[in-house]
Amino acid sequence: MQRLFNNPDDIVDETVAGFVRAHRDLVRLSDANPRVVLSHACGTGDRVGIVTGGGSGHEPAFVGYVGETLVDAVAVGELFSSPTAKAFLEAIRAADTGKGVAVLYGNYAGDNMNVKMASRMAAKEGIEVRTVVANDDVCSAPMADRGRRRGVAGEILMWKVGAAKAATGAALDEVQATAQRAIDATRSVGIGLAPCTLPANAKPNFEIAPGTMEIGIGHHGEPGTAVTDLKPANDVADEMLKIILDDHDLASGDEACVLLSGLGATPICELYVLYDRIERELGERGIGVHRAFVGNYFTSLEMMGATLTVMKLDDELKELIDMPAASSGLTVRSAG
């Protein structure tokens, strides 16, 4: 295992410590809980607070999306494990300005349980909490059973939209409804080319045979829908796009926001090779890309592969996606 760590038990603490040092212009550590990272504006102003959280090993997710007009507070879990209910609760407390808190998170059993528990405890303290659960991962369950679908990189676009809506001064119900609309308009699909290894385990979490790829694989190696021969990049791009378009209602004349993320070890140039095909193929169908994010946005340690996320835009979603925002993981500049 060619990796850089000290005691495997300390990786998350050391990651958070290094992260907060490196990005202190954007974030700070909670005084109350060392597994909660806050934006400098967290808990201030007259707006709904935005909270998320999830397992570590997906950097820049989740901590990398704490920032200005982005997430206010993140609860940090162990590698590939949910944060505790206590960490979610502290994130909610920190983010509340009296207007309530929207917890926008991904559909995993541990996160569901701990967010639910934290929300109940927060309610007892008089903090109003609403949740939106991301379930953008098309291959994780059929559309008819969308409640079982996992959340993957589409969460980033949900955070972007939810935080922008909160910045407009919208009430909690509106922020929740808009974040829900954002994730409802979003589909993702992942492909895996090589597995990842948790340092404490010292052997791969799952297997992908050389010369093959796994379509529909999850962020933690959850099984996909098919294992096929590894194909040329254009065929891979087409396959990913087909899965998304077959599940979505994008039509000619529509505009989309596209996020293509590497899973950790796939060279960045290859992401651009994929993206080139994806934008051209969308164009062939009359679908314009209003804004694209290409890079390592939501990784799984040193897994090889990529996730494609497509959000169908309407006027409001476009405006919220375009609102300037700053974080270490994602920056949107002011126009012009």
Add this chain to the structure above:
Amino acid sequence: MQRLFNNPDDIVDETVAGFVRAHRDLVRLSDANPRVVLSHACGTGDRVGIVTGGGSGHEPAFVGYVGETLVDAVAVGELFSSPTAKAFLEAIRAADTGKGVAVLYGNYAGDNMNVKMASRMAAKEGIEVRTVVANDDVCSAPMADRGRRRGVAGEILMWKVGAAKAATGAALDEVQATAQRAIDATRSVGIGLAPCTLPANAKPNFEIAPGTMEIGIGHHGEPGTAVTDLKPANDVADEMLKIILDDHDLASGDEACVLLSGLGATPICELYVLYDRIERELGERGIGVHRAFVGNYFTSLEMMGATLTVMKLDDELKELIDMPAASSGLTVRSAG
């Protein structure tokens, strides 16, 4: 080889095409040469133009540093190969506004030759060109022979400083002198944990035995100064820092800009583990980190490992590093 490409011969063209599509708010392709990427402000205004270039496979370098108050024009080479003199010439032509062009590039034989040739051709066309050659890679030659040292991720800080100086309206001589001062104040060191594979070769470019690491390795796998057992991250951080500090004149009370880049496949959380130690160790010596960049800034396909770059700051360098700038690879926001 678990990788995403079509015909290996097309990777660079497809990377550039996808890159320009994804980041069209920041960059455009030259009409005159498909291997030249330009900022939107390239060739406009009354300022010195900033040009660089280098081989592909190091994304976001080099194209990712084209942007606002950053590089104006980049010449793009094949994977791990110098751009042609023709591409450098076209980049120089595009970047010239009449105030001359500073070509800030890395010390590699092919780049030296092609930049020299392009500069001569540009001079014949009446364009004044000055060059600064980055040689920040400590382990590539002894200090007494600094002219043989390679340029690595320190180039990014040189571009940042040179472009900021140009934005102040400084003359070509001043931009050249300041970029030179920037790279003179900068040292880098790389460590390799696993090699990378050029798609056309289909086998690793070099070897690093499991359980070992190579200290001082170059961006293309150029041999380092030692192969040792792979150590805990803190020891690796200490070793990298020692190499830099032994070669540098940083003293207690100094401030530094630190850039820690992954080489491609090292998980991002591990970069923060390393960074945490590095900033603490600098602090122990009374050296403050004014600004840090941690992430995949200058990669080598799917190589595992990292490079550490430290620039000693003075008042002017600090101001130039802090000047707002925007590119897909690096963004500095306006203060406050």
